[in-house]
Amino acid sequence: MKYDLLTESWIPALDLQGHTKEYSVTSLLDAAPKLQRIVHEKPLVVASVQRLLLAILYRSYGYLGQDDWDEVFEAGEFGEPVSNYLNSPECIDRFDLFSEACPFFQTANFTKEKGVTTSVKKLSPDLASGNNKTLFNHIADNHEFSLSAKEAALQLLVCQYFSLGGGVSGSSVQFGKHPNLTNSPLVGGAVVMVEGENLFQTLMLNLHMPKDEEWLDRKVDLPVWEQNEPEKPEAREMRGLTDYLTWRARHVRLLPEKDGTVARMFFAQGLPNPKEMEQEPYFAYRLNKDDKILPVRLSFERACWRDTANLLQYARSTKVGIEPQDLRPAGIQLLAAEDNELIDKLKLNCQLIGLDNNKANPLCWFEERLPLAINLIEKDREQKNKFSAHLLKGLETAEAIHRQLMSAVRTFASHLLPDGARAQDVTTKVESINPARFYWPKLNEPFEQFVWALSHNSEEAKSNWRKVCQEIAFAAFEGATQSWCYGGVRAQKGLSIAKQQLEESLYGRTWQRHVYWSQDTQEIIKQLYHWGSPEYPRRDILAVLRKSLDLQKNSQLAAISYLGPLLANEDERSEVQAFVAALFASHPKVYQQSQHLSFGAVWYQADKDQRPGMSFRFECLLEAKGEQLKQTLRQMVQILKSKDIAVDYRTLMEDLYYWDSDDKRIQLKWARDYWAKPNQSTEPSDSAAATN
Template sequence: MFSYNLVDEKWIPCVMPDGTTEDFGLQEVLVRAPEIKELLDPSPLVTVSLHRLLLAILHRNFGPSSLPKWQELWNKGKWDENVLKAYFSTWRQHFNLFDDERPFYQSCEINGAEIHPVIHLALESASGNNATLFDHNNDDRFSPILPAIAAGYVITTQAFAIGFGKSNPFYFSDSPLIRGLTTMVLGNSLFETLTLNLVIYNDERPFPRSSDDLPVWEQKELTVPNKEGSPIKGYVDYLTWQSRRIHLFHENDMSVRNCQIQQNLKLPKQMYSDPFKSFRKDKERGLLPRSINPKKAVWRDSHILLQTSDTEYKRPEVFNWLARIDEACRFGAIQAKLAYKMMITGLATDTGKAASVLLWRHERLPLPPQYLQDENLISKLKEALELAEDAGRLLGSGFIEAEITDKRGKRKTIRVPSPLRILASELLLKDQDGKTDPEAAKTLAESLSPGRPYWAALGIAFNRFMIDLAADKGPDGKTYGEKTLPEWAKEIRKAARAAFEETARSLDRTGRMLKAISKAENEFKNRLYNILKPYINETTEGGEK
């Protein structure tokens, strides 16, 4: 029998404090977690999936059933090595990737199932309908891969496989993480990261569990697939949900070239809230995972991700858990210097198309603990982000709202073309009535795309701003941003002007072109000045001396 046992084979990629990389087996990665900076795979999907696998093992062995129990784990600063060794000794055979009877997280060879190249398991590869996501090399789709890589693919497929498409015993259905954003908290070491995400686990939380809530490798009788949805036995069952029947075919050197994959367990229609997901509230369908906006980086809506109370959204439960930890820290129950970051990962899929992934997002943002509980701070963050959006619309291809005063002195809102739309209209030939084709103007404006460098520049500045804003608290103890909001406004101005000027420089320098640029630029500067005027106390055009 071939054996590649995940307990002690080195297959989990990690980063050490000095920046070097090292691979570990399951037992060693948990025992040495305090020495490891982070678990990091080239694929963000694998990174998230491996964290969830480790969390399932930790919940099974350590709970914690309450905050005091969690505090005991945290204050020890490491996992009990004897407990881990005993656990892996008991279940060692079930962690063999190529076991003849029960290969890890797989099935035995599936009679009648089609055989695919193993790369079929990797959403991030250009395979089938999917665009290349994390890698840009699809020339070796039929080459064998190392068992360490194959193990990551199997675990990630169980978490991130997309629904739609024919299979057996019924159509493919979504895996737990394919819809919405997954948000995890990052600490200063792998031990801190895992412990911070180790939410209370008991009979009721994070959702009700039965007596047979076990990770899939411990389950004596596996759940039978049901096209109406299979019941979730508890949180650990959910973390190790076997959404696909997978079988790896290994070569004599234990490399893997081919695989089989079929539908297995379908999630029930009535789902509990994954503690790492944020939700929007739908009047008819209840809580729905907040999805990725393909046109918008996650940080641009970070205030929604953090809101403590909202009638429209529900933030990840892990943030509420972290707020409790932070409170315990402030009262001295936990000895720690809590410096957090958050890791947000998700996919955007093409609705109604089988296994079609449009793009992925993987962002890391700072998470000063003040954002966990202070609505005044979150409100000020929202104000800063809305200011950036207002300026960003000037670089868009459509129409934007503007307030004017009519002849009777009343304020009203009208729709006006963006400066970029004005530029496009001036560049196009006009018909006999002196008008330009609106669709042609929109297409030309979109092709110029100054919004991309604008948002890229602001994204770099945002991380520092988010930290500085939390520290910029007024003497009343309630207000924020007296110093940082004007600085943020200047960053917006700098990024917006640079993006517009770069677009202008890319155009020909004919007389007609220069006239069009001048008209659009004057409109752009005036509107940008009016947007930023409340924050930048300068009087020259565009708010810039």
């Protein structure tokens, strides 16, 4: 049985018209200028195929100097070196997936002791096998499972590049006992590829490796398909870059069925990763606070764009006297070294693919794309690029605002717990609220706009970016704490204090939203102020209105005789209007200020020291409903009267319209204005506190 990867169609790719088609290795490289990119539902397959193609190109061209690279890139297609190599004896019959003598990327005649075979599910980390956690696939080991030849070829590449370590490998007839499984070369970081406008450009833009004269002099640097001798599963020296790009991390031999599918295989540990390759060329690295070099990883907890500076800039230590290091991936290093007008005109992206894992268990895979502006890439090791400096400042802004958000949520969380709660308990509560889930994901699209805007107007881009981060942080706080508005007075108090803390840290002031007073409210209040005018008070009318607080039908009917033409048609709304009119009659001190003042702010004026008795009365008010609400307000207005403090009856009337709203917005606003010690607004007289 034969399945030649050079001629069989097995690699899915998207053409420039948006159609997906499968290609062989040869036809894919021929058609590369007409294709957008390699596509597959599993991102690890995409990264694995790209790595295979780069190995073929390195073997075909060798190490390209800058002039040679420019010549190939400007030609717009792969030339004779590639086709000649693929048609050479080194490749013919070496890409046959099921060859007995030289199976592609496998070990010929490899057999486990006692003929123990393994399911092909072991090829890919997303397929549950043995005692692996079932995360992506729910097919049990005792169920029949097989792969087509083309899918087996794709998953074989994934196995060699992304297999996770951990577990016993067993013994084989050829090599005896194998070491325990170790991670393959691409585990532990994010594979970063510069994406051009077609597949040819993408491969060429990543065809750059740090040159090592020792490697150049070696004549034994061969890809895995040219290596003849079977290798023991023990550490050996890396022979060169093509050797490393096709590193045999696992000893595998696929066992095809008669119909060409593959269900079982022989599988064991191969070569451990070479010590010479301390840094994977297609990973991006960063320096931690101790100047230790660590790979940039993809994970749920951290959006990949937050590491953009590590992709584009030199790594600089915080310690004095240490030279900047170039820890960027190969494609970015190529762009930093190249001075080609054709590249400057391209619209480029960064593709990041990675596998997040916990020890030997896969958690998820990622495929992310980031915008890539050429002028953001640092080319001078000694002097920072001004655009990249602006980018770094923008990233720091997002991080700083996130810290302000977390600080406010921590303040809120501390009010949810009993007094004197341990710091660890507060931290646990903050983690359960998790405002970051409402913050970082919302910044993905704005960040892309920020990157493109930086190259045109840096100052405006930075200003807009800060505003977006502030708005999203505030929305994230509200989204994360929304359900807590039903949590009683303690939660409302915590919300009010934490929200003001966030507003002041974001904007340097208390930020308040406003709406207009409704027309019927203004007409009633205007009439009440006329009746309560100190110069010509209508004491007879005020007495009738005041008497309606007794909640007796006759007294209420008498009040309606004066208010009737002004009251709204809706029963609930007119009831609020009549009640507030009666409150005014009991304390007819006219509120003279133009800005709004909620009842919480008024009560704060009466109780700036927040004495226990006054605070308790206010807490009871926030939880009151119906007749209890009216009775409590009546008593509190009398206390305000004794202190000669005016009530903003317009705002009170508007707020009471929405007192029974499900989101408790009025209670939260009053709590905030009382406990958070509000700043008064300077809005014009036709606006009031937010009730919508």
